[in-house]
Amino acid sequence: MEFDTNVPVYLQILTYLKEKIVKQEWKEGEKMPSVRELAKALKVNPNTVQRAYRQLESEGIIYSKRGMGSYITEDRDKLYQLKKEMAHDIVDDFAKRMMNIGLNKSEMLEIIKEYVKGV
Missing domain, CATH: 1.10.287 (Helix Hairpins)
Incomplete structure (x- = not known):
């Protein structure tokens, strides 16, 4: 992923994640990559990915299971x-x-x- 220096990185990651979800590359109820995995793949700080995940969770698009990770909502x-x-x-x-x-x-x-x- 190439980042635009004019837009905060976490917002670009947020858009990237939303696109993956709406295109159903990641299906409802499916486990998301861990914050560390995604940060490594995107070559960004894990805190940046965590910020995007928190935003997705606050929007009800993903939810967390303590100790198990984040999952895409099943709410169609x-x-x-x-x-x-x-x-x-x-x-x-x-x-x-x-x-x-x-x-x-x-x-x-x-x-x-x-x-x-x-x-």
């Missing part, structure tokens, strides 16, 4: 809500960037329709 509604939130963030960023280059809503929709036809 919570996971679907996470996917929707991430999609909204992407659309929001997309719309802002399109408006910055001078496109209006109807022009954006036309571009999206053209894109979807080509996919």
